[in-house]
Amino acid sequence: GIQVEQSPPDLILQEGANSTLRCNFSDSVNNLQWFHQNPWGQLINLFYIPSGTKQNGRLSATTVATERYSLLYISSSQTTDSGVYFCAVVGGGGADGLTFGKGTHLIIQP
Amino acid sequence: EADIYQTPRYLVIGTGKKITLECSQTMGHDKMYWYQQDPGMELHLIHYSYGVNSTEKGDLSSESTVSRIRTEHFPLTLESARPSHTSQYLCASSELDSGEETQYFGPGTRLLVL
Numbered sequence: 001g002i003q004v005e006q007s008p009p010d011l012i013l014q015e016g017a018n019s020t021l022r023c024n025f026s027d028s029v030n031n032l033q034w035f036h037q038n039p040w041g042q043l044i045n046l047f048y049i050p051s052g053t054k055q056n057g058r059l060s061a062t063t064v065a066t067e068r069y070s071l072l073y074i075s076s077s078q079t080t081d082s083g084v085y086f087c088a089v090v091g092g093g094g095a096d097g098l099t100f101g102k103g104t105h106l107i108i109q110p
Numbered sequence: 111e112a113d114i115y116q117t118p119r120y121l122v123i124g125t126g127k128k129i130t131l132e133c134s135q136t137m138g139h140d141k142m143y144w145y146q147q148d149p150g151m152e153l154h155l156i157h158y159s160y161g162v163n164s165t166e167k168g169d170l171s172s173e174s175t176v177s178r179i180r181t182e183h184f185p186l187t188l189e190s191a192r193p194s195h196t197s198q199y200l201c202a203s204s205e206l207d208s209g210e211e212t213q214y215f216g217p218g219t220r221l222l223v224l
Contacts, residue, residue, distance in 0.1 A: 001169060012124075031211055041198055043215040086152065088213075096204070097143055097155035097168050098213055 002027045002091035006097050006101035013077055014109055015030075021072040021104045023087030031090035032063055033098065034072050046072070077108045113137060114216035116201050122222045123191055128193065131200060131219045133201035142184040143202040146170060159184060184214045191223045 003026040005008040013019055015100040025032070049053050058078075063070040074081055084105050088098035123129055135142065140161045145153040145168075155168030159178040167199045173195070174188050184203075188195055198220050204213040 031213075033213065035215075041218045041220070042202075043153075043200065043218075045212060045214060048210050090152070092140070096141060096160075096211070097146075097158050098153070098202075099169070100152040101150050103127075107204040 002029070002089060002099050004087060004089055004099055004101035006085075006087050006104050008104060009102065010105045010107075012106070012107045012109065015077060015079060016107075017077050019074045019077060019106065021085055021087075023070040023072070023101055023108075025068050025070075025087075025089050027068070027091050029065065029089040029091060031098070032070055032104075033088050034061055034070070034090065035086045036081075036083050037086060037103070043086070074106075079108045079110055082106055082108045114201060114203055114214055116199075116216040116219050118219060120216060120220045120222075122224065124224050125190075125192055127191050129188050129191055129221070131199055131201075131221070133184045133186070133203075133216060134182050135184075135203040135214075136182065137203065137205070137214075138181060139203035139205040140181065141204045142178065143174060143204075144168070144174075144184070144186050145200045145202065145215075146172065147198045147200060147218075147219075149198075157186065191221075193223045196221060196223050204210075 032050045034036040047061040054064045084103040144157040147153045154170035156172040157176040200218045201216040204214045
């Protein structure tokens, strides 16, 4: 099946800093989503982005499907941005369920 | 955003008990999914459904079973709970809309089997 690798696995930043999270995937995808999992375990949709660029406030994402990677940018980090960020994909030939990467654990210090 | 509800949110139960985790969505989505997530780990697909009377096993082998009798309801059952079933279980749903198929997740059920 399709493989999803996220980097870095852990990231500690000061409030106000910018960050870039990366997601590499091993095959063509029909779906790519970025999620933020909060400390209570809730998965919050950030972007549906199998290709192209999207922005939502301080967050933006870019997926280059031909090179099989996606980037999530967080600008002017706030402590509430802390948590785990997951990239998840649906491969071109598989079932519609998402395959998740192992996530990036982000800690924003005040 | 889809409205997806899961009950119970937390469950502590003894070995050998039968349990059913409930999942309901109010958006009329045809596709629904169950994922399992161990602490500090990624999610793995264990079951999915394309609609009423459709159920399929996911990538991760699971001793649980599911049913889809109504569009809005996708319960997961463990006939005999074991400590190895201790995990978080998350339900999701999706539907193709304007070329995009976003999966929306419920709040999850944290299961502890003693």
